[in-house]
Amino acid sequence: MTSPDYKRILLKLSGEVLMGEQDYGIDPAYVAELAREVKAAKDTGLEICLVIGGGNIFRGMAGAAQGMDRAQADYMGMLATVMNALAMQNALEQLGVQTRVQSAIQMDAVCEPVIRRRAERHLEKGRVVIFAAGVGAPYFTTDSGAALRAAEMRCDALFKGTSVDGIYDSDPKKNPDAKRFDTVGYGQVLANNLRVMDASAVALCRDNDIPIVVFSIREKGNLARVLAGEGVQTIVTEPENEEA
């Protein structure tokens, strides 16, 4: 595979990768590891937008399953993403990387509101912009927030760093013969309900021609390899862009 020419990317990290080996919450040592990966990517000259989930702290669906009002639980989930964003901001700034957090739920004492033009300016100045609180509305996930910000910031691709090294035709934890795709069409992901991102996020990427690169962020140095077009990954794209 040739090295893709990315200038600006959106990196989406699941909240669970911030837990490290813990079962819950934030492991500062592991967040520092992730920050080193982000810094290495930034040092290659890339402009980086970051979106971090909140699943390591709270998910609205889990709250709803236990009897909570879904919307109320989702707002709690969005607040969890702000905590993760602040943890990552701290880790990046300890490495000397300038960052700004912009939240879709306004909270002036801790971060900026989402203002696209201001975010543009931050990127031009070499800052990493961390977008928090998803789309700012319940019944969505941070995957949709990531797709939305990737579209409005005109990112060349959405990189989804997670615990799995790509998209499989069945659950690799349950089926040892599960096959990983190198590339797969948006349509196939949606039609076969391949669990990679929620459908609204995939559709938004499809409609705006944003490739989705799914890879494992748990392996050291993997982000750099994947950005160079190497390493294990699955790229979601239009079928005509898929490799033979």
Ligand code: UDP
């Ligand atoms: N959430 C929401 N709207 C959004 C983004 C997030 O309601 O636009 C809530 C939702 O409850 C979700 C939680 O925040 O479960 C944490 O985000 P997510 O599950 O996407 O985190 P991840 O799985 O990436 O860690």
